[in-house]
Amino acid sequence: MGSKDKIIKRAFFILGLLIFSMLLISQMNWFWRLLFPIEYEDLIIASAQKYQLDPSLVAAIVFVESKYIPTASSYRGAMGLMQIMPDTGVWIAEQLAIRDFEKNMLFDPVINIMFGCWYLANLKQEFNDDLVVVLAAYNAGRGNVKKWLENNIWDGCQESIENLPFAETKRYIQQVLAVYEKYKTIYNL
DSSP states (O other): OOHHHHHHHHHHHHHHHHHHHHHHHHTSHHHHHHHSOOOSHHHHHHHHHHTTOOHHHHHHHHHHHHTTOTTOBOTTOOBTTTTBOHHHHHHHHHHTTOTTOOGGGGGSHHHHHHHHHHHHHHHHHHTTTOHHHHHHHHHHOHHHHHHHHHTTSOOSOGGGGGGOSOHHHHHHHHHHHHHHHHHHHHOOO
16 A cells, blocks of 8 residues: 555545544534623523523524623614614513613613513514514514505415515524524523
8 A cells, every 4th residue: 555545545534533533422402602602691590480481592582682781782772682772672671560670771681681682572472472573573663564464465475584684683583593492402490
């Protein structure tokens, strides 16, 4: 056997070992937990339970919205872990009878997660517990989603999210659903 054949044989062996190692690592929860971390777990579980939500869904939304950065702000002005718009925060505070609310309170993880969970539960009730429609409304606003549904722009199905007028909302739904599946698989929330 020539030196060229030995090099090729060694390269295939190393490649096979690398593939085997990657398959082994990918089956381990610790590997997935590095890629899909969870922070504020106690807050997420408590608020999710209070508002009858799946904690894995809430965690997925936090991951997609802010990557668990409590001071995150969007270019549109959304704030905190669950990226709540200040006007929405004021409205939620009114609904929850929270006095002396100030928009900077949305950077407080306790307030933000509680408000985000309350808002998700409110959207679930309004949109008949349809997760895809709820996610669209969380991202694009309930008024836009109602308009899309009423004007037959979108039928509310995941299979037809390509019909949504906002590219950001299409990506958002896909991202949250994908991360939600990962969280359900790797965490027992």
